[in-house]
Amino acid sequence: MTLNIVPFVSVDNMMRLVLQIGPEEMMRAIAGYIEADFRRWESFDKTPRVASHSDVGVIELMPTSDGELYGFKYVNGHPKNTRAGLQTVTAFGLLAEVDTGYPVLLTEMTILTALRTAAMSALAAKHLAPAGATTMALIGNGAQAEFQALAFKAICGVTHLRLYDIDAAATMKCERNLKASGMTLTQCSSAEEAMEGAGIVTTCTADKQYATILTDNMVGPGIHINAVGGDCPGKTELHRDILMRASIFVEYPPQTRIEGEIQQLAPDHPVTELWQVFTGAAKGRRDARQITLFDSVGFAIEDFSALRYVHDLLKTHPYSEPLDMIADPDDPRDLYGMLLRAGANAA
Amino acid sequence: MTLNIVPFVSVDNMMRLVLQIGPEEMMRAIAGYIEADFRRWESFDKTPRVASHSDVGVIELMPTSDGELYGFKYVNGHPKNTRAGLQTVTAFGLLAEVDTGYPVLLTEMTILTALRTAAMSALAAKHLAPAGATTMALIGNGAQAEFQALAFKAICGVTHLRLYDIDAAATMKCERNLKASGMTLTQCSSAEEAMEGAGIVTTCTADKQYATILTDNMVGPGIHINAVGGDCPGKTELHRDILMRASIFVEYPPQTRIEGEIQQLAPDHPVTELWQVFTGAAKGRRDARQITLFDSVGFAIEDFSALRYVHDLLKTHPYSEPLDMIADPDDPRDLYGMLLRAGANAA
Structure with a gap:
């Protein structure tokens, strides 16, 4: 060459x-x-x-x-x-x-970004999700949804998906695309319903605004939250109260504090860097009742x-x-x- | 489309x-x-x-x-x-x-960068060079040299070029490429010789280091200096004493102070922004004895x-x-x- x-x-x-x-x-x-x-x-x-x-x-x-x-x-x-x-x-x-x-x-x-975003989410969950979690709520069924589903199947062993989107057509599209994947799919009529029995919840919605896809009462102990959609200033998906109860894991703090869910928190709110979890320098999930959150924004x-x-x-x-x-x-x-x-x- | x-x-x-x-x-x-x-x-x-x-x-x-x-x-x-x-x-x-x-x-x-760099140099000189300057010293006869020569011909009316490079082969290449340009070309054996009778001097050398292509004694009153080669931290072409005598014009000060000739000066040394010269908000050349310097680094x-x-x-x-x-x-x-x-x- x-x-x-x-x-x-x-x-x-x-x-x-x-x-x-x-x-x-x-x-x-x-x-x-x-x-x-x-x-x-x-x-x-x-x-x-x-x-x-x-x-x-x-x-x-x-x-x-x-x-x-x-x-x-x-x-x-x-x-x-x-x-x-x-x-x-x-x-x-x-x-x-x-x-x-x-x-x-x-x-x-x-x-390639769709693939790497989903791969990163599943990689984080491999270190953070509760042991044996095979059911994932997938809230937001747009362009990123199927990639998230298949990455969690391939990397984390997720077998059951509970799908919800404010637009039912998006959920139908997602179910159609995944019907040959071997995963069990359940269409849900609310985010709350999608959360039932799920050890992992992935939010990947796309509005450029502060939204509240998940409220505090929806999140029980032990769950892993994979928050993909909040990824720029002014765009979040989770209620602040959830963040206060969760152990928060991030890619690169200087970027996540501007773009991620944690833009709602004080600039010195404690977070753990994922690279330290991967090297073993920091702990991932510590116990079965801990709420873990990957505040995904995507890093270079x-x-x-x-x-x-x-x-x-x-x-x-x-x-x-x-x-x-x-x-x-x-x-x-x-x-x-x-x-x-x-x-x-x-x- | x-x-x-x-x-x-x-x-x-x-x-x-x-x-x-x-x-x-x-x-x-x-x-x-x-x-x-x-x-x-x-x-x-x-x-x-x-x-x-x-x-x-x-x-x-x-x-x-x-x-x-x-x-x-x-x-x-x-x-x-x-x-x-x-x-x-x-x-x-x-x-x-x-x-x-x-x-x-x-x-x-x-x-395209070679073209725009030379176009920018000649555009600055149109506003800064002494009236009626038709002879330019061209020091550094590498990849950018011919573009500078032709831009100054097209935009500033330069007709005579005095060429010098530490590598005589570069000067011969430059002369060969410009022989059909209609410009009068003189090969010189030193930078000092190249400066004789020139109203404009263009320096476009490429070493990544502090170099002194021009020393203070070589620069007489009234000249316009187009310093193209010094364009990153640690890379300059002009002796500091020249800068102290010159009126300095720049593209974007926050970038030039890091990358240009003026990295040798105090961070508050006065400079004029070229856009203000183009709009008429600032003066270009004020008098015939003034030394003007375009400290070119290239801006987005x-x-x-x-x-x-x-x-x-x-x-x-x-x-x-x-x-x-x-x-x-x-x-x-x-x-x-x-x-x-x-x-x-x-x-």
Whole structure:
């Protein structure tokens, strides 16, 4: 491969990868890459994402580097997009060599973000959910729902799903998509009903506002809450009283305190960093009555792990196209001469 | 055009654009876009670039937005790359709609950055250089040199160039590339010799270190200095004494104070912002004996202007390829269903 050509994984090729490998296997692999990268947390350059907010949404850049590879993701969040038939979240990402600054991978990341978000949720739950929890309430049945369901099946052994969405059509879509998954599915008519008998509850709703998907009375002892939807300033899903009763686990505190559920709490409210749970430096779940909460907002290292996985995958799965993205003059100081020669060749 | 397809301008297509339009005309046009955007400076979201430094170079993201469009550039700076036959600076960029977060343009920016950097330099000089200056010393004859030469010809009326580089081969390359430009070229054997009779001096060297390309005794009254090469922490080209005698003009002070020549000065040393010169709110050159200095580091709005120009250009010049970069399910909440249907179609 010549260095000036950047392999590009299109949406079509990402779908081919997912279909060939299988979404469950792919999320299991991504969770492995994330766990490995979180265990070497201190070797990463970390910065809260760089966000550009407007009235209707946000565009963000999420860079990080481990000193050998540099990765970033471009991602938007526009809740109103669905009304125009567009995605709420679209994304693409890039991986580059730190030594040269040359990109080595450009890829769609709308699908890949869905996979890595669900993989991260299930990875956190593997360390936090109550032992033997096989029933999960899944509240919010939009674009992220099926990925969450299959990641919890593959990584945590969840077999029963209790589905609820304020829009019954979303729940029907979700049930239709998961009917061949081997999971037992129950449609529920309220969030409260969905919680019945569930050891795990996943909230993944998309409104850009303070919402209260779960109220305090709905959350019994021992449950693990996987709060995925509250992920930007002004957007939360849980009532503050739940947070006060829960042990809270986060990815990167400087970002979560701005974007996560804990934006409702004091800036010094105690939280545990997941990377320390993964290394064993901090405890995950301590007892059967503890309420654990993963306040998921999504961090750059998770995208880095997903990019690294896809980059490795391309060695055995040739699902990329060559992109002529980097100028490559014969003499690197002769960029203008490259233009002149191109003109002479065309003449 | 469907929204899920992103037009991509490859290196080949960028060269076609430059060759068809001509580099001088293209830089004149980019300077026009930059001047227009700088004149509405206050409508932009501004942030210093987000840099990831390593021992051998830097990788940067440069985002900005005017509330309608959002743009960012990925750019690296690796001075040692040339030894391995690679570019010191490579770049690509993206433009997106703020309202939806959907990308509308992906383009190579190695060539485009060379064009916009030179266009910005000449635009600044149009406001700062002494009246009637037609001779420019060009010190550092690497990849950026010819672009600087042609931009100053097109925008400032420079007709004579005095070339110097510590590597004579670079000067010969530069002279060869410019021999059909209509400019009068003089090869010089020292920076001091290059300065003789020059009303403008452009320094564009690439070492990542404190260098002293110009010393105080070389700079006479009335000259305009266009310092392009010092553009990251620890990298400067001018002796501090020159800075103390000069009126200093900058793009975006919070970034220039970290990256530019003025990193050698006190953090409150007075500087003038170029956008204010362009609007008339601040004076450019005041008198014939004044030394003016454009401490160029390159700012995100210049890339935004260049991206906006290329985006407009594609309306009449069809030099792009469709890139399948944004997932586009029929129902935006049914991302997983899109995968299932792709699988069913493939079976």
